[in-house]
Amino acid sequence: MSLPVYDWGTAPAHLMTRRQLRGAGLRPGGHDPVAILRCRACHARPARTCIRPAWLYDARLAVPKRTPTLRQEEALDRAMAARQTCQGCGIRQPHCLPRHDRRCAGCAAGDLAVAA
Template identity: 40%
Template sequence: MSRPRFWDPAGERFGTPTYPWRLAPDGLKTRRQLRACGLRPGGQPVAAQVMWRSRRSEAPRVSYLYRVQLAKPVRPFTLAKRRALDAANLTRRTCPSCGRDAGYILPARLGTCLPCADSVPFAA
């Protein structure tokens, strides 16, 4: 029986402890997994990594792992952050041509709301 391709718990081949997809030990989580638990890395260094083969490219994909014991709670979402986020989203929804709130994020490809994009004659 052979070892999985990315099995390197000592970090000799890849420089940091490396595990294949879904084989990381307990106590290590990715940023997304920490966030789902209400935690953040909190400035700690990367403890290990998970590597897997990608069908899209030749290079393997990598996701960094952090220790759950050293993770800190997520900072609370303040009223000032909420206001800033609302203002940024309003800017992304406001059409530069007609100036109204479209109610959705404007497509970057068009740069305007859909009614304004439809009224512009198509250049062949």
């Protein structure tokens, strides 16, 4: 059995994408998609096969998102600290550093100045 297909802007209000569910504080809760949403570009071309379809879930069957435990939050913080801490100066940056050397822009520019 195939899923019903809706064009952009024509789906019923209770059908949401995963991103919309997440924004509403919900998750699918193990339920499969109930419909497909055609992208905005394909809306103008009805005969075209959609290249970026989105799965739609029934919000009435969705359940609240789980809240992480304190230990899970601590583990996530440690993981982010490893990605954000400069290997050169040891300062934690507000963003993830490049994976190839894990150094901030100041430390990377300092090495370039020394090499020149």
